[in-house]
Structures are given as structure tokens and as C-alpha cells.
Amino acid sequence: MLLSIEKLIYGGDGLARTTPSADGRGMAVFVPFVLPGERVEAEIQQQKPGFARGFVSQMVEASPDRVAAPCPYFEQCGGCHYQHISYERQLEFKAAILRETLQRIAKIELKPEIRLHASLTWNYRNRTRLQVRTAPEFALGYFRFGSHEFLPVRECPISSPLINRTMSRLLELRGLQCPAAVEEVELFADAADERLLAWAFCGRDANSKELLRWAELLQRELPEISGVMCFSSRRRSKERSESEDDDAMNLRSVAQLGAKAIRYRTRDHDYQVSAGAFFQVNRYLIDELVSVVTGNARGEVALDLYAGVGLFSSVLARNFHHIFGVEASQTSHGDCVQNVPANVKAVGARTEDYLTSDYFRNRKGQKRPDLIVLDPPRMGAGKRVMSALVELGAPLVRYVSCDPATLARDLAPMLAAGYHVAEAHLFDLFPQTFHIESVMLLAR
DSSP, X not given: OEEEOOEEOTTSEEEEEOOOOTTSOOOEEEEESOOTTOEEEEEEEEEETTEEEEEEEEEEEOOTTBOOOOOTTTTTBSSOSOTTBOHHHHHHHHHHHHHHHHHHHHOOOOOSOEEEEOOOXXXXXXXXXXXXXXXXXXXXXXXXXXXXXXXXXXXXXXXXHHHHHHHHHHHHTGGGSOOTTEEEEEEEEOTTSSOEEEEEEEOTTOOHHHHHHHHHHHHHHOTTEEEEEEEEGGGOOOOOOSSSOOSOOOOOEXXXXXXXXXXXXXXXXXXEEETTOOOOOBTTTHHHHHHHHHTTOOEEEEEEESOTTTTTHHHHTTTEEEXXXXXOOHHHHHHHHHHSOTTEEEEESOHHHHHTSHHHHHHHTTSOOSEEEEOOOTTOSOHHXXXXXXXXXXXXXXXXXXXXXXXXXXXXXXXXXXXXXXXEEEEOSSTTSSOOEEEEEEEO
């Protein structure tokens, strides 16, 4: 099928349309790894009423914005989507997608200019989760694009140098007798990229003694590893993050050796981050993100919803007398308690439950928050939370979003209630991917 690519859409695909049929309607066709203006021959892989999905079988006319992808696994691995696009154009496409998504879903016309916050484009990730295969030989990898098929890799150019060195060493040492029960390994490096935590997710047949022996070998042969935690996969639910997670993470440990947490130093604070806790993954933009979200706001009371380990609460504490940091994950909440100063109350609860609880309702009339910060998971905050925020009526709300579609849904009731978008920021926390992190500063 010969197609002309109209534009890029959220999710990484390019959109094309077939020649209109007798009823005057053309079918939408979604094609990955393309650019607007390109003409391609595509092989249709999936067809449903009204749309189809395909892959490029031949490039007929390439865009001048197309560049050579440096990663040998690009288009095979499901992690990156934009390595074929020059970085300047990646930013432009993301800004256009953010603006179009808000307009299409919630009829929100962004009046302010979207302020772009670019990142260094490679080695930016401080964390990566790797699939593990122990037979017929040890291998690390990711899932192949659009599937759950294992793709062995030897490097990941968007991960930090320390993570890549650790991957290389593990492969060189053939996994150090990695137990067959280990299904995934996650590596999290500190801000200096000198030390890291390793945590593994294991199947039901995990043997704690065998895992401890493996952990001892890891720390002996890779001294950069401060600690090893092994968790049961059966009890794992995905935690929110840049690109794949939604629910709070409450893990059951089956083995542990060394440190349970790592110290992550930013410009404004030093954070304890435990294995399994949520923390921003772009090691270059954390300070800039915190600066925009906390800004020059000051007052009596602030709410930090979906607070994680206290990334924003710890800085807000300098300009507010009382901060309530609300976090559902037991792991992240435990870190938050350790990270925040005395004028921050770390609340272990789901945000929607906390905002609608009798305890909170009895207090909110006495101390209306001067600022509300929310950084929800990919699914967004949802109707209950946004209704409660409208009722609270804080003069300033700062919404950190990792999904423009759920952002559009959540902003609609705020704008209907009299708020306006004072500033719109796009933080490119995930270069080479379609993921969009935005910060909306709302005022009324």
C-alpha cells in the first residue's frame, strides 16, 4: 500500500490515510518509524473497522529530517521510537502533539507558548529494567517492538554509562550463576553515576539462599553495586514512571544483601531512594523540573499529591509553613518520611481517598491550600481527585503529567471552574521516545 505520512501522533506512529472510498472516507493507517511528508510502501499487519496498522516495506521518499539511528537495536527494540528524527524536530513534534491532544480531547486551546526544556539526548536514564534469560545461556534484553518476545541486547545508548558498564560486565561474567528464577533485573544509578542499586523480580520457584549467593557474587565482582534486592514477581504491580507504569508498588522481598536504598543528590536536596520507589529517570533535567514545579510559590499550606519520595515536598518546605505529601506506595512513602523536613506531613494514602476522607474534609475549611502540586501516574488523577481540587479552590495548581490524553481529561473541569493555564512547559525527559512530560501552571 502506497502511503503519504500526514503527521506523527502520540504513541510514536505516523498517520496516513487511504484513498477515500465511495462514501468519501479514507481509512486511517498507523505506521511506526516514519516522518511527516514521507512517502512509503507499507505492509498491512493488522486491519480493523476504520483503521489499520502497518510497517514500512520500502521508503519511496524520505524526509530531510531523517537521520541515521546510532543504536543497533533501533526498530527491533520497543524502547525508542524517534531515533530516526533529528533532536530539534523531535521537540517540535512533541510540542505539536501536546497542543493537538489537548485541543482534540478537551477543546483546550493553549494560549501561552509551550516552553521547551531539552535534555542531553543520550545516556540520560538513571534507571533501566532488563529482561533476563538464563538458558540456553545468560542474556539481558528488552521486549521486541510491539511484542513480548525477548530481544537480547549488549548495550542501551539512552541508559547511563554506569548502567551500560554493569550490563557489559554481567554479560562478560555470564550472569555469575544467575538463578533461573530471576525474570527481570532493574538497575538504578545515583546522580554521580558512581553507585547503583540492583533489584530482581523472581518467579514462584525462587530460593532465597540461592539468590543470596548470587547477590554476594554480584557485589564481589561489581563493587559499584551498593545493594541487591530480590522481589517476588507474583506480588509486583507496575509502579508509575516515565513510560510504563501506573499503580503503586508494594513489593514482597525474598532476599536482600547490602544497602536497601541509594542516596540521590540533586542541587537542592539529598534523597533516600529505596529499591522499588518511584523517582524521575532523566538525570539531566531533575533540577530544572523541580525548579519549575516549585517556582516562587510561597504561603501557609501546600498539598503535594502523588508525592513519591518527596522530590517536590522537600523543596516546597522552604517557602510554606505546612506541606502535606500524599503517596500510596509503601516504599515511596517510607522514603518520603525520611527525606522531608519537620514541616512536611508525609501521608501514606491514595490521593483520592485522602481528599475525600472525613479527616481531610474537616480540616480543609480551616486551611485552604495556597498551592496544590500533583504528579499522577500515567492514568491521570481522575474525576474524584479533580472534583475535590475544584472544590478546594487553591489559587495555584501545578500539574505534572506524563500523558497528554489524561492531562486533557483532568484539566477540563479545572478550566471550566475558572482556572487558566498561566504557563505550559514540556520537559523532554525521554529523548528518542514518543513520551511527553509536561507541567501546567494553573491559576485563578
